Amino acid sequence: MDATIAYLLTLAVYYFIFNIQTWGLNLQFGVAGILNFAYIIFFAVGAYITGTFALPHADPFSGQTYFFGFALPFPIPLIAGGLVAAALGLLVGVIALKRLRSDYMAIVTVSVGAIVYDIIGNYFPLFNGQDGISGVPFPLQTRLGLDYNTYQWFFMGLAGVIMLILFLIIQRITHSPFGRTLRSIREDQDVSEAFGKDTFRYRMIAMAIGCFYAGVAGGLLIEYISAFNPSGWTAGETFVLFAALIIGGRGNNWGAALGALLVPVIFQEATRYLPQFPNSDTLVPALRNVVVGVLLIVTLWFRPQGLLPERKAKFPKVQLDAPENKQEEADVALG
Amino acid sequence: MSPSAEAQPQPVAPATTTAPILRVEHVTHAFGGVNAINDCSFEVQTGSITALIGPNGAGKSTMVNVISGFYPLQQGQILFDGQSVRGLAAHSIAQRGLIRTFQISRDYGAMTVLENLMVPPKHQVGENLFNVFFRPWLVAREEKELVRKALDMLNTFGLYEKREDYARSLSGGQKRLLEMARALMADPKMLLLDEPMAGVNPALADRLAQHIMDLRGKGLTVLMIEHNLGIVDQIAQDVVVMANGTTLARGTMVEIRSHPEVISAYLGGA
Numbered sequence: 001m002d003a004t005i006a007y008l009l010t011l012a013v014y015y016f017i018f019n020i021q022t023w024g025l026n027l028q029f030g031v032a033g034i035l036n037f038a039y040i041i042f043f044a045v046g047a048y049i050t051g052t053f054a055l056p057h058a059d060p061f062s063g064q065t066y067f068f069g070f071a072l073p074f075p076i077p078l079i080a081g082g083l084v085a086a087a088l089g090l091l092v093g094v095i096a097l098k099r100l101r102s103d104y105m106a107i108v109t110v111s112v113g114a115i116v117y118d119i120i121g122n123y124f125p126l127f128n129g130q131d132g133i134s135g136v137p138f139p140l141q142t143r144l145g146l147d148y149n150t151y152q153w154f155f156m157g158l159a160g161v162i163m164l165i166l167f168l169i170i171q172r173i174t175h176s177p178f179g180r181t182l183r184s185i186r187e188d189q190d191v192s193e194a195f196g197k198d199t200f201r202y203r204m205i206a207m208a209i210g211c212f213y214a215g216v217a218g219g220l221l222i223e224y225i226s227a228f229n230p231s232g233w234t235a236g237e238t239f240v241l242f243a244a245l246i247i248g249g250r251g252n253n254w255g256a257a258l259g260a261l262l263v264p265v266i267f268q269e270a271t272r273y274l275p276q277f278p279n280s281d282t283l284v285p286a287l288r289n290v291v292v293g294v295l296l297i298v299t300l301w302f303r304p305q306g307l308l309p310e311r312k313a314k315f316p317k318v319q320l321d322a323p324e325n326k327q328e329e330a331d332v333a334l335g
Numbered sequence: 336m337s338p339s340a341e342a343q344p345q346p347v348a349p350a351t352t353t354a355p356i357l358r359v360e361h362v363t364h365a366f367g368g369v370n371a372i373n374d375c376s377f378e379v380q381t382g383s384i385t386a387l388i389g390p391n392g393a394g395k396s397t398m399v400n401v402i403s404g405f406y407p408l409q410q411g412q413i414l415f416d417g418q419s420v421r422g423l424a425a426h427s428i429a430q431r432g433l434i435r436t437f438q439i440s441r442d443y444g445a446m447t448v449l450e451n452l453m454v455p456p457k458h459q460v461g462e463n464l465f466n467v468f469f470r471p472w473l474v475a476r477e478e479k480e481l482v483r484k485a486l487d488m489l490n491t492f493g494l495y496e497k498r499e500d501y502a503r504s505l506s507g508g509q510k511r512l513l514e515m516a517r518a519l520m521a522d523p524k525m526l527l528l529d530e531p532m533a534g535v536n537p538a539l540a541d542r543l544a545q546h547i548m549d550l551r552g553k554g555l556t557v558l559m560i561e562h563n564l565g566i567v568d569q570i571a572q573d574v575v576v577m578a579n580g581t582t583l584a585r586g587t588m589v590e591i592r593s594h595p596e597v598i599s600a601y602l603g604g605a
C-alpha cells in the first residue's frame with residue numbers, strides 16, 4: 001500500500017476514535033456540565049478490558065502478565081470495554097457527583113485519575129504495568145482471511161460504522177427531553193432540583209454514557225494498533241480532548257467532531273513535521289501542548305462558545321389558540 | 336389591558352379552606368453555632384395567599400430552604416400535605432407539588448425562554464432514555480402538548496414574543512415573569528416564592544401581584560416572601576411575621592399592623 005494512503009487511513013481511524021471520545025466528553029461536560037478530568041482513564045480502561053478480553057490466557061513465557069485473557073470474539077471485548085468503563089464511571093460518580101460543587105467534582109476526578117494511572121502503571125499482574133499489553137488480535141481478521149492492506153480498509157469501514165451508530169445515538173440523547181434536563185442541570189442544578197429533577201441520577205446517567213463512549217473509543221484503538229501502555233493515556237490527553245471540545249463547540253456534537261478534527265488530528269499531527277531538534281526529543285511533544293494551549297486561549301478570547309456553538313433547541317410547530325395570537329402561527333422552530 | 340388598574344385595592348377575602356397544606360412546627364436551623372431560625376412555627380391554609388414578612392436577616396429565605404429540602408430539617412417538624420418532609424431530598428419534595436423560586440432570579444441562561452419552560456413538567460416520558468429510543472412517538476406527542484402549554488403560559492405572562500431569545504438576554508423584570516411562568520409549568524400544588532417582585536418597577540409588581548391572585552383562583556396555595564407591605568395588603572389573606580428567626584406575629588395585615596411588637600421590630604411606625 002502506498003505510504004501516504006496508509007498514513008491517511010491511520011489518520012481516519014484515529015479521527016473516528018477521537019470523535020467518539022469527544023462526543024462522550026461533550027455529553028458529560030458540554031451538555032451536563034460535569035467536569036471529569038479523569039476522562040482519559042475511562043478510555044484506558046476500555047482499551048485494557050477490550051485487549052485482555054480478546055487476548056488468550058496470559059502465557060507465562062510471553063513476557064506479559066494480565067488479568068482475564070478470555071479470547072472472546074469481536075465485538076464482545078469492545079462492548080465489555082465500554083460497559084466496564086461505564087461501570088467505573090458510575091463508581092467515580094458516586095464519589096464525585098454527590099456534592100453540588102463543581103470544584104469538588106474536579107478535585108475528585110483528578111485524584112481518581114492519578115490513582116488509577118499509578119495502579120495500572122505499577123501493578124504488573126493487572127495489565128502488565130508500564131510495559132503495557134500487546135499482541136491483541138485484529139477483530140475478524142482470521143475469520144475474514146483478509147491480507148494486511150485490505151484489512152486496513154476493512155477496519156476503517158468498521159470503525160466508521162461504529163462511529164456513525166454512536167453519533168446517531170448521542171444526537172438522539174442530546175436533543176431529547178432527557179438532554180434538555182441535563183442542560184438545565186448544567187445551567188443551574190439547584191433550580192432543576194427545585195423542579196423535582198433527581199439531578200444526581202441524571203448526572204450519573206450522563207457520566208455512565210460518556211464513559212461508555214470513552215471505553216469504546218479505547219477499545220477500538222487497542223483493536224487497531226493491538227497494543228497499549230500507560231504512555232498512551234497521560235493526563236495531558238484529557239486536556240487535549242477538553243481543548244478539542246471547547247474549540248469545536250461544546251454542547252454541539254458537530255462542534256465536537258470539528259474540534260476532534262482540528263485539535264488532535266490536524267494540529268497535533270502537523271507538529272510531527274516540525275524539524276527535529278538534536279538532543280531534545282521531548283521538545284516537539286511539549287510544543288504540541290503549547291500549540292493546543294494557545295489555540296484554546298485564542299478561542300476562549302475571541303469565540304468562547306467555540307467554532308460551532310450549541311444551537312437553540314427546536315420544537316414542534318404548534319398552533320396557539322389564545323386570542324392575542326390568533327393570527328399568529330406559533331412557529332417555534334429555530335435555526 | 337391594563338393589569339395595574341385591575342390590581343388596585345380589592346377587599347381581602349379570608350382563606351377559603353381551613354385545613355393547612357403546610358405546617359411548620361418548632362423549626363430551628365443553625366449555621367455553625369448560630370440559629371438563623373429559632374423555634375419557628377406557622378401554618379399556611381390550603382388555597383390561601385400567605386405572606387412571610389420580616390426584616391432583613393430574619394430567617395425567611397432560610398425557612399424557604401428548609402421547607403423545600405435545600406437545607407436538611409435539623410429540628411422541629413414540617414408537614415406538607417399531611418406528610419413530613421423530613422429526610423426528603425429537594426427534588427422529592429418538589430415532586431409532591433411544592434415548588435419554590437429563589438430570591439435572586441435564576442434562569443437557565445443559555446437556553447431559550449421557551450426551552451426554560453419545557454424543563455419543569457414532571458415525569459416527562461422523554462426524560463426516560465428507553466422511551467426516547469423505543470417509544471419516540473410518545474415523546475413527540477408529549478413534546479407537542481408541552482410546547483402548547485408553554486406557549487400559552489408565555490402568552491399569559493407577556494413573554495410570547497421573547498420565546499426564542501436566550502433567557503440570559505431578558506431584563507430583570509422579564510426574568511421575574513419567566514421565573515413565575517416556569518414555576519407554574521411544574522403544576523404545583525403550592526408555590527413558595529422568595530421575593531418574586533424584588534427589583535421590579537411598580538407597574539410590573541402590580542402585574543405579578545395580579546398573576547399571583549389569579550393563581551389563587553385556580554386553587555393554588557402561595558407562600559410568598561415580600562417586603563412591600565402595600566402589595567401584601569393587597570393580595571395576602573394571612574401574614575406571618577418573622578424576626579430574629581422566630582414567628583413574631585400571625586394574622587391578617589390589619590391585625591399585624593396594630594401589633595405592638597411588630598411595630599417596634601419591623602414596621603417602625605409604618
Ligand SMILES: Nc1ncnc2c1ncn2[C@@H]1O[C@H](COP(=O)(O)OP(=O)(O)OP(=O)(O)O)[C@@H](O)[C@H]1O
Nearest residue numbers: 366370371389390391392393394395396397398438
Ligand atoms: N448559608 C448560610 N451560612 C451562614 N449563615 C447564613 C446562611 N444563610 C443565611 N445565614 C444567616 O442567617 C440569617 C437569616 O438569613 P436569611 O437569608 O434567611 O434572611 P432573610 O430573612 O431571607 O433576609 P432578606 O430579607 O435580607 O432576604 C442571617 O443572619 C444570615 O446571615
Ligand SMILES: [Mg+2]
Nearest residue numbers: 395396397438
Ligand atoms: Mg431572603
